[in-house]
Amino acid sequence: MQYHKHIFTPGPVRMSEQILRIGAEQTPYFRNDAFSAVLKQCERDLLALVNAPENSRVIFLTASGTAGMEAAVANLLGEKDRALVVDGGSFGHRFVELCKRHGVGHTAVDPCGTNLGDTAALNGIDATALLINAHETSVGVLYDLEAVGEACRQKGWLNIVDAISMFVTDPLDMQAHSIDALIISSHKGLALPPGLSMVVLTPRAIGHLLSSNTLYFDFRNYLDDGARGQTPYTPAVTIILQLQHRLAQIRSDGIAAEQAKAAAIATYFRDAILPLSLKPYTGFMPNAMTTLSPTDGRSAFDIVHALDTKYDIVVAPSGGALRDRIFRVAHMGAVTHADTDILIDALFDYYGVKR
């Protein structure tokens, strides 16, 4: 395994030394009061950081983010529902697939690279719920959560938001954005190892819970056990211990400081590469990531390949039709300006331009 590479991928992301140290410890036993206190603390901290309404709860799932998406669909949407899915890329499309698998009627809309600030695209559609990825990571478009939330509030739609790739680095407020169910996971902005995903449920979402036909993902069991700080099945104990540490750090520094740090790194990167033949793919970029298109006919995939093989730098390629058109650079996690300079210097060297 190549541990020495510099990673700028939208998951996994660089972790801090303290988080790595917790990961090096033995896994403690968890069916006891000490672990219950940790899980309860994580729940309280998460609810505060996303400004969840009173009596909201957090479901802790030992699985990657897609399981959080699937569990939300399976527990919150049924035969009587009709979901409006914002299908602006491969993560939006995953919600479409989930609706199909779970027999949920749905309408998919492609916002065509806009941030949905003008919610006209959502009008005139008959629905009971909205499924959206706050940051469509496949193309790096950040949607206007405030406008979308307002549309949901007016129409009475259950607003189900996958905020996996913008939580921590970009502003997120469940009350201000009228979010009913929020999906986040460990290995993006939280900068922890992959394997833990969380679904925050407001009292309104809890009121919508259906009798789920899955055992492992039945939210009602998680709510019951969670009341005493436990999960029905073995949780990702070590990642939860890392989460407790990370949330304490975010709360003490203030989440605004995390967002300002990501914004500063993103701006530093975007400004530094202006002399190169690259342009931003969208005008609606999050702090979390920059998506770039070559403007000189080069293949984006060739750039990704060269960065990896010549400079030990891993940025994210794209698949399908976008393979040659875009590549993505994440600014999440424990990255510094100095780390970012390594990538900037490599890009200048690759283009043969003096920095």
Ligand SMILES: *Cc1c(COP(=O)(O)O)cnc(C)c1O
């Ligand atoms: C990373 C990500 C996910 C989760 O993907 P996994 O591979 O299951 O971790 C879901 N939604 C978005 C928008 C993401 O960026």
